[in-house]
Structure formats: structure tokens, C-alpha cells
Amino acid sequence: MQTSAQLKELLARIDRKGYPAYKDTKGSYRFPEYVLSIDHVQGDPFAAPSKVSVRVEGKRAGFPAALYQSPCRRTALADALLRGFGRQTERYSFQAKGSGRSGLISVSRCGQEVLERTACRIDPESGGVLLRLEVGFPANGRTINARELEKILFELLPRCVSASLLYRNLDAKFLQAVAALAEDQAYIRQKLPELGLCAFVADGSILPRLSGVSALPMKDAVPFRSPASLAVTLELPHRGKITGMGVPKGVTLVVGGGYHGKSTLLKALELGVYDHIAGDGREYVVTDGTAVKIRAEDGRSIRKTDISLFINGLPNGKDTRRFDTEDASGSTSQAANVVEAIEAGASLLLMDEDTSATNFMVRDALMQQVIHRDREPITPFLERIRGLYEDQGVSTILVAGSSGAYFHVADTIVQMDRYEPRDITAQAKEAASAFPLEVPPRTAAGAPRFDRRPQASREFQGGERVKLKALGRDGVSVNRETVDLRYVEQLADGEQCAALGYALVYAQRHWMDGRRTLRQIVEELEGLMAEQGLEGLWEGSSNGMPLARPRRQELFAMFNRYRGLKLS
Incomplete structure (x- = not known):
């Protein structure tokens, strides 16, 4: 030196x-x-x-x-x-x-x-x-x-x-406050499972953002206030008592008129998997850390994914136990997104009717009469949502504004009324009883198979330099292949995308041998980052792109959207 x-x-x-x-x-x-x-x-x-x-x-x-x-x-x-x-x-x-x-x-x-x-x-x-x-x-x-x-x-x-x-x-007091807030947020996330909750939204939280291009809190926004029936009080290590809405495990439906705050609440829950800085307004909006936002994603590639839980008997005879396509439809992409989220360890799914494939979500009585069930390969999510929770422990929070069918299967129904939540479970259930839901008896579905074993491409095996470029939060370019991550909506920072690119290259070089499953490869990556930090992905270099830590769910999402992924 x-x-x-x-x-x-x-x-x-x-x-x-x-x-x-x-x-x-x-x-x-x-x-x-x-x-x-x-x-x-x-x-x-x-x-x-x-x-x-x-x-x-x-x-x-x-x-x-x-x-x-x-x-x-x-x-x-x-x-x-x-x-x-x-x-x-x-x-x-x-x-x-x-x-x-x-x-x-x-x-x-x-x-x-x-x-x-x-x-x-x-x-x-x-x-x-x-x-x-x-x-x-x-x-x-x-x-x-x-x-x-x-x-x-x-x-x-x-x-x-x-x-x-x-x-x-x-400022010593400021740094103490930073540490205390981090510890309080971790405490809430730790307490969720034992309280039977999948999310918590503190009273006084400011959920709306300043604009569509600014993540800052909106000025003069309506502060969140929990309905009494869903109110939960926690004793935090530093702040002390805090009260807010506890979202129970199971099936939760969020309804209400347009522009009343349904999607705003869901967006806060999506990003509640991360801690937030003081003054953000969502400091005490905490979601199950495994939660995954699910949506339709027309045009994405799907690599040998078992979507038979939702889709079977395709007219072209395509095997849905190992479904493969370069150009997925809305329904097949959403089915794959659900199954891949479960493979990634999600115990909570977040959905918005506005970004879902209609035929994947529900089929009304008239459509069932006109198009008989034996001519429809899709088993709607409506018919699987209870089984996901009761058989596999996967909860769902669903935003709906037009279809009342989910009233029948929901455990909790929250109405957003001018950004104020109201528990309308009893009223909605009573109203739904006048409109019987024509759903066949629930049949147990076999758990999806998660035995996909990636094989590295030759271009990563010869020691040649790999061209890597981060594209903000939109994705990452690896050599001639762009991994489109625009619809992986819980990516909060472009540096997470850069980390995903490095993780893809590292896994190709070291672990994609056709013997390890995708789950095992992601576990290896998480172990590397835990032991060596994110710098481990640089493989000894000291001047790699700046990286931010992605969750395991986004690691899976990146592999699943990589069109060059080869599976044995």
C-alpha cells in the first residue's frame, strides 16, 4: 500500500x-x-x-x-x-x-x-x-x-x-432511530406467522404515492385506519404499542369502486416485503417476506413448468405437466407464475383483477352453459384458491372490482371506500347467498412437480468473457439474450436486476450441471451471498456493477424468464 x-x-x-x-x-x-x-x-x-x-x-x-x-x-x-x-x-x-x-x-x-x-x-x-x-x-x-x-x-x-x-x-440520535426502526420492522415480520397473519398495515400509514413516477408519499393523503374487526395491537421493541390492520392468512378479497384505493393498498403490500426508510409513510406496512405478486404476462417464455393444476387437455395434446412455450398466453403465463411462485417458496400470492387473465380467474354460469366444461382446458383460479390454502398453506390477497364470484370463497372481504378500509365480510357473504355459485365439488389436485434440472449453455463453460448489462428495473442483458423483468413487479431497484444477471452467469458456470434442481441452484446462490456477500457474485473482481440483494423469489423469476435456460 x-x-x-x-x-x-x-x-x-x-x-x-x-x-x-x-x-x-x-x-x-x-x-x-x-x-x-x-x-x-x-x-x-x-x-x-x-x-x-x-x-x-x-x-x-x-x-x-x-x-x-x-x-x-x-x-x-x-x-x-x-x-x-x-x-x-x-x-x-x-x-x-x-x-x-x-x-x-x-x-x-x-x-x-x-x-x-x-x-x-x-x-x-x-x-x-x-x-x-x-x-x-x-x-x-x-x-x-x-x-x-x-x-x-x-x-x-x-x-x-x-x-x-x-x-x-x-447525528447519534438519528442513527439510533434508524437502527430502532429496522429492528421494529424485523420484529413485525417475525411476529406475523405466530399471529396467523400474512400482512400488517399500521394505522396512520400513508399509502398513496406522490405520482406515477415518484415513490415519495403523497401530500395530504388520507391516513390508513384499520377496521375495528381487523385491528391488531403489537408491542414493538422500540416504538412500543402500535395498532393496525392485520390481514389474516387464508383468502382475502379487497373490493371497492374505481379510484378508492384498492390497487394502492395492494402496491403497498407488494413492497411490504422490504423495510422502508423513516418518512416514507409505509414504514410499518409489513408483508410476509415470501409474498409474490402474480399477473398475466403475455409473450413470456415458459420452460417445462407443471401447470396441470390449472390447465389440462389442450386441443393440440401439449403436455401441461412439462409445459414449454416461447410465447405464453395470458392464462398459461399466469398459471405458470402461480406454480413458479410456489416453487420459489411463496406462502402468499398477491393479485389484481386488472392485470389478470379473465379466463384464468373465473368462468360465469352462462359461459359454462354455452361452453361445456369438457371443452374448456382451464380450471379457473376460483376453483383452486381454497385448495392452495387448505392443502398447501398458500394464502391469497386478491383485488377485485367487477366479479363477485370470489365473495363465496373468501375468508375476509375488505372494501376500500375513499382510501378507508371497511370489513364487509358478513354483508358480502349474505349478499352472495342470493347468487349461488355454480362450482363443481372441489377435487384434490396433485402438487406440481418441481424437478426441473438446468443445464449450462456452452458459452458459459469456456471461460470466455460474458457481456452483462443491467437495464434498470426492466431486466438484464446477458450476451445476446435479454431477460425481460418488467412484470416482476416487486423488484425495487435496478441494482437488484444487475445482481440477478451476475447470479445467472455464476450459476451457469458453477452449478448448472443437469443434476441439481432449480431449487437447489437457488439455495446455492443464497448460501454464496450469505457467506461472501453480494461481492461473491463478482467472482474475485473488485470493480463489478453495483449490486443490491434480490429475494429468492426474484432469483426464480429471473431463471424462469431466461429464454436460454436449458432443462434436462
């Missing part, structure tokens, strides 16, 4: 040389408060910025052990430090001048969710901090401007580090 003085001397030597001379700066340098590592140097001032990291030793950082002693506190602290560092870089980015991206200082941009990221890590033993960022190395044209880089590395960056990564310069 070299000293900061040696770095300054090096910058003086390469000043005004051609841009490739910046490559000489790669390495680690000790500054008074931290170690600076230049991990990757960009090829020219117009290319992707250089990758730099800052490591502050535990004693120097000075964070009390109580702030990072548990995984949830550690993730929350790293998230808070990253956000604080990001606010500092906004003040100093582009103060150093030059062509192209010269002077850029940036870190990962965090949304409303608290996610484990490679961008900032807390050492669980020492409390040391590792923060990764990007810096645009300055140039005039393609000639090095080392004086401007010296300004960044010796003036601007030290200010950012001092103001955001050293405990003595931070």
Missing part, C-alpha cells in the same frame, strides 16, 4: 499526458482517515467513470457496536451512511472541470426501500466501513488534467468522508 503523498507525486508526473497514463494510479493509498483504492480506471473521459472505494477502519469510524450488531441494523446503518454520502457528493460533483464525465462524483441512488448493497458495507466484527463510488477522472480533451483530480481526491472526497462516514460528525 502506498501513501497519499506518493499518489500526489504520481499525479504530478502524469499531468498533461495522454489519458491512458491514468492507469498508473490503480492501487491503494493511505490517507489520514481512510484507505483510498482506485479499483478501475476508465479508458477515456467519455467512458463509464472510474471505480473508487473508501475503507474506514472500525476504530477510526467509531460506530458503537449496538448500531451494527444484528443483520437488520447493519443493513440499515449502511443504507443511512450511503444516503448521507450521496447528499455530500451532490454538493461537490462536477466542481472539478473537464471534458466528458470529468469531475463526476457519485454513489448508488437509493429509493424508499432499505436494501443490502455492495455500495456500502459494514464489517460485522469491527464496524469498519467500505464505501464504493464512481469518479470521473478529469481531462482536457483526452489529455490528463491531474490538478483537477488532485482537487477531487485531496479536497472534495475527504470532506465527503469526514461529513458522512465518521460517527463523531454524525
Whole structure:
């Protein structure tokens, strides 16, 4: 390791040389408060910025052990430090001048969710901090401007580090509140199963968002207030007593007029699988961590998935026990999405009638008379929803606005009325009794088969470089194949998609041998990330794309949408 003085001397030597001379700066340098590592140097001032990291030793950082002693506190602290560092870089980015991206200082941009990221890590033993960022190395044209880089590395960056990564310069009460909120959220999620609940929405929560393109809370929105019959009171470790709506396990139907808040509630529950920052309005909206949002997904590929629970006897004789298609219909895609969610370990399904295939969800009496059952290969979800819960322990929360058929099979019915929930289970059941549901007696369906065994493609076996590109939250490109993740609606951050891309490549190289099942491969990936962190997916590199931790459910979703997946 070299000293900061040696770095300054090096910058003086390469000043005004051609841009490739910046490559000489790669390495680690000790500054008074931290170690600076230049991990990757960009090829020219117009290319992707250089990758730099800052490591502050535990004693120097000075964070009390109580702030990072548990995984949830550690993730929350790293998230808070990253956000604080990001606010500092906004003040100093582009103060150093030059062509192209010269002077850029940036870190990962965090949304409303608290996610484990490679961008900032807390050492669980020492409390040391590792923060990764990007810096645009300055140039005039393609000639090095080392004086401007010296300004960044010796003036601007030290200010950012001092103001955001050293405990003595931070608001201790704020950091204690961050840790307490993380612990309270983890406590609620832990308590859900023993209380017989699949979700909890605290009174006073603000569910509507500012706009369709902003995840910030809406101003002057109606605060959530639980119906008395569904109210649950919890004693949190830090906040104390909190009351809200407990959504029981089983089948829950959310109904109401248009624009009354049905889908808004469902969206909050979708993202309730993640912790949220203070001030988001959904801090205490907590959902079963395995929950999966299900929708129709016309055009997606399906690889040898057992959808016979819902679809049998296709006219073309296609085997629905190992259903395979490059262009799924609405009903076959939704059937596959349900089965794949169960394979991924989901114990809660979230559905919205608006994004579902109608023929998959229900067939009314008139249609059954005109088109006889022996001519219809689809067993509607209406006829399977009770069995999913009673036989397999999979609950469902369904938003419906037009079909009353689900009144008959629901355990709990909530009406959203001007963003206020009302428990109308008794009234709805009474009204439904006047409209008998013509459903044949429920027959036990065999559990789907989950024995798919992926085989790696040749392109991943020869040690050749794999081209990987994240496409925001829309998906990831791996060599010539784009994995479309637009309809995997619980992905909260583009860095999760990047992690999914790396996970796909890693699994192809190491575990897709035709012997392991898809479940076993996902378990291997989860074990890798638990043991080595997300950095394990980089396979020894120190300059991979920034990553955020995806759930196992999204790992399954990515594999299932990869058109290049080969199964034995």
C-alpha cells in the first residue's frame, strides 16, 4: 500500500499526458482517515467513470457496536451512511472541470426501500466501513488534467468522508432511530406467522404515492385506519404499542369502486416485503417476506413448468405437466407464475383483477352453459384458491372490482371506500347467498412437480468473457439474450436486476450441471451471498456493477424468464 503523498507525486508526473497514463494510479493509498483504492480506471473521459472505494477502519469510524450488531441494523446503518454520502457528493460533483464525465462524483441512488448493497458495507466484527463510488477522472480533451483530480481526491472526497462516514460528525440520535426502526420492522415480520397473519398495515400509514413516477408519499393523503374487526395491537421493541390492520392468512378479497384505493393498498403490500426508510409513510406496512405478486404476462417464455393444476387437455395434446412455450398466453403465463411462485417458496400470492387473465380467474354460469366444461382446458383460479390454502398453506390477497364470484370463497372481504378500509365480510357473504355459485365439488389436485434440472449453455463453460448489462428495473442483458423483468413487479431497484444477471452467469458456470434442481441452484446462490456477500457474485473482481440483494423469489423469476435456460 502506498501513501497519499506518493499518489500526489504520481499525479504530478502524469499531468498533461495522454489519458491512458491514468492507469498508473490503480492501487491503494493511505490517507489520514481512510484507505483510498482506485479499483478501475476508465479508458477515456467519455467512458463509464472510474471505480473508487473508501475503507474506514472500525476504530477510526467509531460506530458503537449496538448500531451494527444484528443483520437488520447493519443493513440499515449502511443504507443511512450511503444516503448521507450521496447528499455530500451532490454538493461537490462536477466542481472539478473537464471534458466528458470529468469531475463526476457519485454513489448508488437509493429509493424508499432499505436494501443490502455492495455500495456500502459494514464489517460485522469491527464496524469498519467500505464505501464504493464512481469518479470521473478529469481531462482536457483526452489529455490528463491531474490538478483537477488532485482537487477531487485531496479536497472534495475527504470532506465527503469526514461529513458522512465518521460517527463523531454524525447525528447519534438519528442513527439510533434508524437502527430502532429496522429492528421494529424485523420484529413485525417475525411476529406475523405466530399471529396467523400474512400482512400488517399500521394505522396512520400513508399509502398513496406522490405520482406515477415518484415513490415519495403523497401530500395530504388520507391516513390508513384499520377496521375495528381487523385491528391488531403489537408491542414493538422500540416504538412500543402500535395498532393496525392485520390481514389474516387464508383468502382475502379487497373490493371497492374505481379510484378508492384498492390497487394502492395492494402496491403497498407488494413492497411490504422490504423495510422502508423513516418518512416514507409505509414504514410499518409489513408483508410476509415470501409474498409474490402474480399477473398475466403475455409473450413470456415458459420452460417445462407443471401447470396441470390449472390447465389440462389442450386441443393440440401439449403436455401441461412439462409445459414449454416461447410465447405464453395470458392464462398459461399466469398459471405458470402461480406454480413458479410456489416453487420459489411463496406462502402468499398477491393479485389484481386488472392485470389478470379473465379466463384464468373465473368462468360465469352462462359461459359454462354455452361452453361445456369438457371443452374448456382451464380450471379457473376460483376453483383452486381454497385448495392452495387448505392443502398447501398458500394464502391469497386478491383485488377485485367487477366479479363477485370470489365473495363465496373468501375468508375476509375488505372494501376500500375513499382510501378507508371497511370489513364487509358478513354483508358480502349474505349478499352472495342470493347468487349461488355454480362450482363443481372441489377435487384434490396433485402438487406440481418441481424437478426441473438446468443445464449450462456452452458459452458459459469456456471461460470466455460474458457481456452483462443491467437495464434498470426492466431486466438484464446477458450476451445476446435479454431477460425481460418488467412484470416482476416487486423488484425495487435496478441494482437488484444487475445482481440477478451476475447470479445467472455464476450459476451457469458453477452449478448448472443437469443434476441439481432449480431449487437447489437457488439455495446455492443464497448460501454464496450469505457467506461472501453480494461481492461473491463478482467472482474475485473488485470493480463489478453495483449490486443490491434480490429475494429468492426474484432469483426464480429471473431463471424462469431466461429464454436460454436449458432443462434436462
